[in-house]
Amino acid sequence: MTFYKKFSPFYNLALFYFVVSFILRIVLFFHPITQTSFTILESLKIFSLGLISDFFVFIVASVFLWLYLIFISNSKYSKPSGYIILGFFAIVFIYIASGKSIFDEYGGALPRIVLIFIGIKMALFALLLFLPKLRDKIRFWLFAFVIFLYVLLILQNGLSEYFFWNEFGVKYNFIAVNYLIYTNEVIGNIMQSYPVIPLFSALFLVTGIVTYFILKHSKNYISDIPTLSEKIKITVIYLGLFLISIIAIPTLSKTENSKNVFVNELQSNGLYKFYLAFQNNKLDYFKFYKTLPNKEAYAILKQQFPDISGQNTFRNITGDSLENHKNVVLITIESYSAEFMKSYGNQQNITPFLDSLAQKSLQFTNLYAAGNRTVRGLEAVTLCLPPTAGESVVKREDNKNKFSTGAIFIQKGYNVKFMYGGDAFFDNMQDFYSGNGYQIVDKSSFSPEEITFSNVWGVCDEDMYNKAIKVMNTEAKENKPFFNHIMTVSNHRPFTYPNNKIDIPGDIKSRDGGVKYTDYALRKFFEMAKKQPWFKNTVFVIVADHCASSAGKTELPLDKYRIPGFIYRPNEKPAKFNKLMSQIDLMPTLFGLLHFNYESKFFGQDVFKSDYKPRAFIATYQDLGLIKDNLLTILSPKQQVKQFSLTLDSKPGIAPEFQIDYNEKCLKTERKDLINETISFYQTASDMLKYKKYQK
Template identity: 75%
Template sequence: MNLAKKVSPFYYLLLFYVSVSFIIRVILFFHPITQTTFAWVDTLSLFLFGFLSDFFIFILVTGFLWLYLIFISNSKYYKPYGYIIFGLFVSLLLYISFGNTMLNEYGSALPKIAIIFLSIKTILFGLLLFLPKYRNKIRFWLFSFVIFLYVILILQNGISEYFFWNEFGVRYNFIAVNYLIYTNEVIGNIMESYPVIPIFSALFIVAGVVTFYIVKKSKVYIESIPNFVEKMKISGIYILLFGLSLFSIPALAVKENAQNIFANELQANGVYKFYLAFMNSELDYFKFYKTVPNSEAYAQLQQQLPSISGETTLRQIKGEATENHKNVVLITIESYSAEFMKMYGNEQNITPFLDSLATKSLVFTNLYAVGNRTVRGLEAVTLCFPPTAGESVVKRKDNKNKFSTGAIFKQKGYDVKYMYGGDAFFDNMEDFFAGNNYDIVDKKTFKPNEITFDNIWGVCDEDMYNKAIKIMDKEAQSGKPFFNHIMTVSNHRPFTYPNGTIDIPGDSKSRDGGVKYTDYAMKRFFEMAKKQPWFNNTVFVIVADHCASSAGKTELPADKYRIPALIYSPSFVEPKYYTNLMSQIDVMPTVLGLLNFNYQSKFYGQDVLKPGYKPRALIATYQDLGLIKDNILTIISPKQRVKQFQLTLRPNQKVAPDFQIFYDQIPLTKERTDLVKETISYYQTASDILKEKKYQKIN
C-alpha cells in the first residue's frame, strides 16, 4: 500500500469533519440570532482559524481510531498467542466482575462500564479467534461500525451546535456541560421541543450513506493490513500531529480576541469550548482575574456598604419602626424578559395581568438579573450575593448553611418553603434549599389528582399555584407567618401548557404562548389568593429569574439582563415606580426593609429605598463579570482582561426613558479606573468570602 491508502480512514473522516464544521459555521454566520455585521478581516479570520482549530481537534479526537487501527492484525490470533490473550481477557473479566478491584472503590457506574467494555472485547476477540473463516467479514463489519460511529458523532455534534446556538447564541458553554448531567430533563425537553423522529431518521440515513462511501474508499486498510514497520510510520506521523495539536489548539484559542463576540464564537471549535467549560466549572478568581490587595478590595467595598468593617460584609440592619411579620410570597418567573411587558414597549398584549398588577404595585423599572441561568436568579434572591466566577453557589458542593433570606425569616419565626413544579433534583435545587433549611415542595409531593397537565419540566403553573394555595391555607392555620418561594416552569421550552386556557394553543410550542400562559396562571393564582383570609396580611414579590435569551454582540449585552420586578401588597405597599438602577440581589433586602426587620446582615444586596443606596447593577456569565454604573459597563474576565463600554440609549424607543432597555455598547477610549476598582472589589471580596467560608448563616 502507498501512504495515501495507509491513512485513508483518517483523511476521509477528516474531509467529512471539516466539511460539516464549515457548513455549520456558515449556517451560524447567517443565523438570525447572529445580530451583527462582520468586517472582512473578521470574516477571513474566523473561517481560516476556525478551519485550523477544526483540523487539530480532529487529530485529537481520532486517537481512539488510531488505537483501533494500529492493533488490527492477524498474528495475534496465531497459536499459542491467541489462546493466551483470550485467556487473559476472560480472567480479567471474571476478576472485575466478581473481585474487589480499585474500580469498586470509585463506585457509581464505573465497574459496570468496565464489565460491559471487557465483555464486548472478550466476545469479539473470541469470535475472531475461533471463527477464522469469518474473520474478514467480522473485521469488515467492525471497521464499518467504527467509521459509522465517528460519522454519527460528527453529525450529531453539528446538529447539537446548531440547536445550542439557536437557543443561546454561543458555542458550547457551562449549560452544555450541565445538560450531560441532567439528561432526563434535557432529553425530554428536546423530545417535546423538536421533531426528533424526522431529524434522527435523516441523521441515520445521511450517516449510513457517508459511512458507505468512506468504508468503500478506505476498506483497503483491513483488506491489506499494514505490517509492523508501516504501522510504526503511521504512528510516528500521528503522534507528531497529536503533539502539534496539543500546542496549536490553545494558541488558536488566543486568536479569538475580536471586539465582536460573535466573531470569536464562530471562530471557536465547539468541542474545545465544551472541554474548557467542563474543566473550568469553578474558576479560581485569584488565579484568572485582575486583583488588588484584599485590604484594598474591602476598603473599596466599604464605600458601597459604609457600615461594614474589616474583611467581611457583616453589619447591623435596623428598622425604622416596629417589625411587621407579614407573610411573604416570592415568585420567580422562568425566563421572563422585561421586553415582554407592555410598559417596556411590547405591543402584543401577552402579559395583560402583570401589566395590570404593575399599576397597583411598587415597580422596579430599572432592574437587572445577575445572570442568564435559573440557578443564578435563585442565588440572587436567596443569598443576595454577587455572581462569582464559575458555577452558581446553588450547584457547588459548599452550598449549605449559607446566610440567606430563608435564614432571616427562620430567625423571625416564619415557616420557610421552596416550591417548584418540577423535580427539585434538577440543577441541584433540592440539595441547596434543603441544605439551607427550606422545606421543599416539588413534583414528587404532588398526588396524581393534583396534576392536570405536565411536561418534562414539571407540572403546569396552574397546578403549582393550586398546590401552593392549599399549603398556605394550612400554614395560615398554624398561627405562624410564612415565607414561600415559588419557582415557575411553564415559560420554558417546549412552551406547552393546557389547551383552552389562552388564545394561543398549548401545543403550538410558542414562546409568546408560554409567556401568556404564565401570565394567565398567575392571574388565576391571585384570584384564588384574594379569597383567602391570609391575603391581606401577605406581601407578594414577583421577579424574573433571568431573561429569555442571553445572546448579543458583546460578552454582556445589557438588554439581555433587564427583567421585571414588583412588590404587591394592597394597603401596605404604595404603588409607584422606583426608577433607579438596581440589581436582582437587592430585591429581598428591600422587602426586609419594608417589613422593618432588625437583623445582622451579610448581604451584598441593599435596601434600595434607603437614602444611602448608590445605584449600580451586577451582571455576569460564568466567566465574564460585570458592573453597570454611571451608564458604563465594566467587564472583568479571565487572563486579567478588562473591558469598558459606554451605554447609550438607542433612539426611537417608543416608551418613556425609565422603560427603555436597548443600549448601544460603545468601547471606552479612556479607562474609568474608579469603576474598574469598584468592579474588582465586588467580585474579589465575594470570591474571598466564599473561599474562606465567611458567608455561613449566623446562629
C-alpha cells in the first residue's frame, strides 16, 4: 500500500475540518451582526491566513487521534505481553480506586474521570485479548467511534462558534471560558433559545453521514495496520508538524492586526481564541500593560482629585446641606442599550414607559457603560471604580469587604439588599454581595405561589418586582431607610416571558419582545410602588448594566457602550445632564443629591461638582478605554496604546444630546497627556485592588 494512505484518517478529517471552517467564515462574513464592509485584500487575508491557521490548529488538535492510531497493533495481544498489559491496567485501576492515588490530591471529579477512563481501557483491552475472532470487528467499531467523535466535535464547534458570534459578534473569548463554569444556566439558555431537538438530530445525522464517508476512505489504516517502521515515520512526520504548529499558531495570530476588528476575528481560529481566553482570564495590569512610576501615576490622578494625598484615593466628601436619608431603589436593567429608547432614535415604541419616565426624571443623556457584561455593570454601580483588566472584581477571590455604595448606605443606617430573580450563585453575585454586607433576595427566597413564570435565568421581572414590593413594605415598618439594588433578568436570551402582557408573544423569543416586556414590568412596578406609603420618600435610580451587543468594527465601538440612565425623584422637577459621564459616576452623583457627608475611595465622581472633568471609562476584559476631549485612548496587553479621534455621525431627527454614533479614526499624532491620564486611572485602580487599598 502507498505510504501516504497511512495518513488517510488525518487528511480526510482535516479536509472536513477545513470545509466546515470555510463555510463558517462565509456565514459569519455575511452575518447581520458583522456591521462592516471588507476590501478585496481584507477578504483575501481573512480566508487565506484563516485557512493556514486552521491547518496548524488541526495538527495540534489531532494529537489524540495520533496517540490512538499509533498504538493500534496485534502484537500487544500475544502471550505473555497481552496478559502483562492487562495486569498493568488492573493494578492502575485498583490504585486509583483505592482513593489514595496522586489524582486524589487534586480533588474534585478528576479521580473519578481517570478511574472511568482506565476502566473503559481495561475492559476494551480484555475484549480484544480474549475474543481474537471478534478483534477486527471490535477494532473497526472503535475506530468508527473515534472518527465519529472527531466529526461530531468539528461540527459542534462550528455550531458553537456561530451561536457565540450571533450573541457577541466575536469568536470565542473570555465569556466563553466563564460559561464553562455555569453549565446549568448556559445549557438551559441554549435549550430555551434554540430548537435543540431538531438541531441536534440534524447534527447527529450529518455526523453519521460524514463519518460513513470518512470511514470508507480511511479504514485501510486498520485493515492493513502500519508496521513499526511505518509508525515511526508517521510519528516523525506528525511530531515535526506538531512542533512547527506550536510555533506557527501564535506567530499567525500576530497578523491579526487590522484596524477593523471583524477582519481579525474572522481570520482567527476559534479554538485558539478559546485557548488564549482560558490562559488570559487573569491579567496582571503591571505585567501586561503600559505603566508609569507609581508616584507619577498618583500625581496625575491628583489632578482629577485635588483632595487626595499619597498613593490612594481617600478624600472627604461634604454635602452642601443637611443629609437626606431617603429610601433608594437602584434598578440595573439587563442588556439595555440607549438605542432602544425613542429619544435616541428608536421608532418601534418598545420602551413607552421608560420614555415617559425619563421625561419626569433627572436624565443623564451622555452616559457610558463600563463594560459589556452584567458583572461589569454591577461592579461599576457598586464599587465605582474603572473596569480593571481581566475578571470583574465581582468574580475574583478577593472581592469582599470592599469600599462600596452598600458600605456607605450601611454607615448611614440603611437596610441594604441585593435582589435578583435568578440564582445569585451565577456570576459569583452571591459571594460578592454577601461579602460586602448586602442581604440577598434571589430565586431561592421565593415561595412557589410567588412564581408565575420563570425560565433558565430566573423568575420574570414582574415576579421579582412583586417580591420587591413585599420586602420594601416590611422594611418600611422598621423605621429605617432602605437601599435595594434590583437586577432584572427578562431582557436576556431566550427572551421568554408571560404571554398576554404585551403585543409581542413571549414564546416567539424576540429581542424587541424582551425589551418591551422589561419596560412593561417596570411600569407595573411603579404602579404598585406609587400606592405604598414609602413611595414619596424614595429615590429611584434606573440604569442599564450594559448594552445588548458589544460587536463593532473597532475594539471599543462607542455606540455599543451608550446606555440610558436616570434618577426619578417623586415631586422633583425633571432635568437633563448632557455632559459626558461614566457608569461609575452614577452613585456618587446620587450621594451628592442626598447631600451625604462621607469618606470616599471612589473613582466615580459627583458630576454636579464644580471640579468634575467629563470623561468615561469603557472596556472589555483586556482593552481598557478612556473617552475624553473627543478622543478615545485604549490600553491593551503587551504595552500597546491606541488613540482614536471621535467625529459625531449625526442622524436626522435626533436631538444633539442623544446622538450616539461616532466615527473612530486612528490618531496619527498621539496625545501624550491623555495617554498618561488613561494609564494613571487604570494603573492606580489596579494598584488599589492589588494591594488591598480599596477595602472599606
